[in-house]
Amino acid sequence: QFPPPPRCAAFAMLPPPAADLERTPSVANRYTCGGLWCFERHFEAHEERRPLSLIIFDCDETLTLSTFLPGDRVMQTQLTWSSEWEEYIATMNFETPGAPFALNRLEQLRDMLTELAESCTLAVLTRNTSGPIACLNLLRAAKLAEHFSAVWGMSRVAGVKAGIYWNGTEWRSFEPPLASIPDHK
Numbered sequence: 001q002f003p004p005p006p007r008c009a010a011f012a013m014l015p016p017p018a019a020d021l022e023r024t025p026s027v028a029n030r031y032t033c034g035g036l037w038c039f040e041r042h043f044e045a046h047e048e049r050r051p052l053s054l055i056i057f058d059c060d061e062t063l064t065l066s067t068f069l070p071g072d073r074v075m076q077t078q079l080t081w082s083s084e085w086e087e088y089i090a091t092m093n094f095e096t097p098g099a100p101f102a103l104n105r106l107e108q109l110r111d112m113l114t115e116l117a118e119s120c121t122l123a124v125l126t127r128n129t130s131g132p133i134a135c136l137n138l139l140r141a142a143k144l145a146e147h148f149s150a151v152w153g154m155s156r157v158a159g160v161k162a163g164i165y166w167n168g169t170e171w172r173s174f175e176p177p178l179a180s181i182p183d184h185k
Contacts, residue, residue: 052120059126059135059151063109064093069130069138076134077160079171086141094142106142113147123150131157132164136171152176154183 060067070089075081083089094106116122126135132153139145150165163176 054121054123055116056123056125059124059138060128063124063144064138065096065105066093067128067138068092069134075137076130076157079133079136079164079173081133081137081140083141089138090142093138106144109142109144110147113144117147122148123152124148125152125154127154129155129157131155131160132162133157133160133173136164152178154178 057063068089069075070083070085072081072083075083090106094109096105113122124132124135124139126132128135132151134157135153136145136148136151139148139151148166150163152163153160154162156162161173161175162178163174164171165174166172
């Protein structure tokens, strides 16, 4: 009863997958239930506080549907990474293949993030084992990075600082104080 999604033709025209494109696991518990959890915490005098000013997203299976990244050390360490496979990587991570309707999840994500970024700062906190720079490069490949101000990685990647932020003109890496806070998100 639904017409075939127009994206099917686009999937057929994509180049074959890179040989080293593999699922990048999160170190999060696999026994938690799926889905999106939105909540507001109430505290004493919360009515007197300013409205929401920061929204923090997880990367794996929140922004992405599933995370598949190339086993490319450069993607994990270089803020200037680019690849001929960017469109394919973005599609595999963010789009719903074979959806029964003309759903363009990336377009919907861009619209939502654009609207949210008008009134809030957006950031990513991830346990992705490839680190924050790989997460940023994935967001860049999907043309989503422009909406975010920072990416923090809770998993250590050798030789990579655990945080990156947008300073208004470029992305800069830094070492956030993760050791001084509880290891929980």
